[in-house]
Amino acid sequence: MLLAGVLAGHRAVPNVRGFGSLLDSVTPLLGAGVPLLALAALLRRARLALVAVLLPAVVWAALYAGPWLRSGPAASATAGGLRVASQNLRVSNPDPAATVRALADADLIALQEVGDETPVAEVLRPGHPHRVAVSTVALYSRYPVRDGAGVDTGLGWTRALRAVVDTPSGDLAVYVVHLGSARAGDTATRDQTVAALAARIRADPAPRLVVLGDLNTASTDRVFAPLDRLLDDAQADAGRGFGFTWPAAVPVTRPDHVLYRGLTATSAGVRRTPDSDHRAVTASFRW
Numbered sequence: 001m002l003l004a005g006v007l008a009g010h011r012a013v014p015n016v017r018g019f020g021s022l023l024d025s026v027t028p029l030l031g032a033g034v035p036l037l038a039l040a041a042l043l044r045r046a047r048l049a050l051v052a053v054l055l056p057a058v059v060w061a062a063l064y065a066g067p068w069l070r071s072g073p074a075a076s077a078t079a080g081g082l083r084v085a086s087q088n089l090r091v092s093n094p095d096p097a098a099t100v101r102a103l104a105d106a107d108l109i110a111l112q113e114v115g116d117e118t119p120v121a122e123v124l125r126p127g128h129p130h131r132v133a134v135s136t137v138a139l140y141s142r143y144p145v146r147d148g149a150g151v152d153t154g155l156g157w158t159r160a161l162r163a164v165v166d167t168p169s170g171d172l173a174v175y176v177v178h179l180g181s182a183r184a185g186d187t188a189t190r191d192q193t194v195a196a197l198a199a200r201i202r203a204d205p206a207p208r209l210v211v212l213g214d215l216n217t218a219s220t221d222r223v224f225a226p227l228d229r230l231l232d233d234a235q236a237d238a239g240r241g242f243g244f245t246w247p248a249a250v251p252v253t254r255p256d257h258v259l260y261r262g263l264t265a266t267s268a269g270v271r272r273t274p275d276s277d278h279r280a281v282t283a284s285f286r287w
Contacts, residue, residue, distance in 0.1 A: 173206035177213035239268035
């Protein structure tokens with residue numbers, strides 16, 4: 001009963017020192033408690049307890065089973081359309097060229113924590129000759145890019161950009177974003193940057209828009225709600241599973257996102273890339 005209550009009402013838990021936000025982020029993992037409770041009931045031969053385990057199982061399935069049941073072309077790459085990828089490179093990445101080489105099939109590649117850009121540019125420029133960069137974020141594109149500019153998210157230094165990409169199907173506003181970090185007991189900076197990004201998106205008149213980047217926020221986190229009201233989530237709409245990206249070796253949460261409006265997501269996924277502590281996120285769209 002306690003597990004079912006937490007699953008159903010986690011957003012009612014007060015967000016004191018970021019605890020509620022942390023609970024929101026890990027709630028999908030709490031489904032692991034269902035088989036553990038069922039095993040305990042079997043070992044105790046407690047039939048009533050075994051039946052009671054159905055309650056949290058049903059609650060978890062209602063909340064999170066949908067993306068796991070998706071089948072068909074939405075779970076794989078779709079021919080044609082626009083393909084995008086986003087990768088937090090990791091500032092201490094020993095071989096960023098190898099990391100981005102694994103993403104070179106995308107039409108738009110958004111990067112965060114870009115240090116020495118020279119090896120990245122050597123790999124990407126032949127297929128992605130158009131580039132805009134601000135501070136530690138960058139966008140590489142197969143198609144012409146214009147109006148590139150930094151976006152203030154309230155960090156005190158610019159770690160986001162907006163550009164317009166002239167795709168074969170028309171203009172697309174693209175944001176590349178790395179929001180503030182969230183740490184145990186301290187999510188204030190991250191929360192403020194989410195709110196600032198949401199305000200910027202709300203004021204953006206572009207009919208077709210994509211946000212790519214490390215938002216340091218899971219989509220189940222209550223702080224994510226302002227963005228959730230404004231944009232669709234490619235992983236939720238066209239991916240399979242939770243799409244966890246961090247830490248790369250054994251990911252347990254998804255701070256990296258592809259959000260959009262004015263398009264139709266046809267596929268979404270996660271790709272393991274070398275030398276980064278984040279997995280990359282990918283998606284395909286059609287007009």
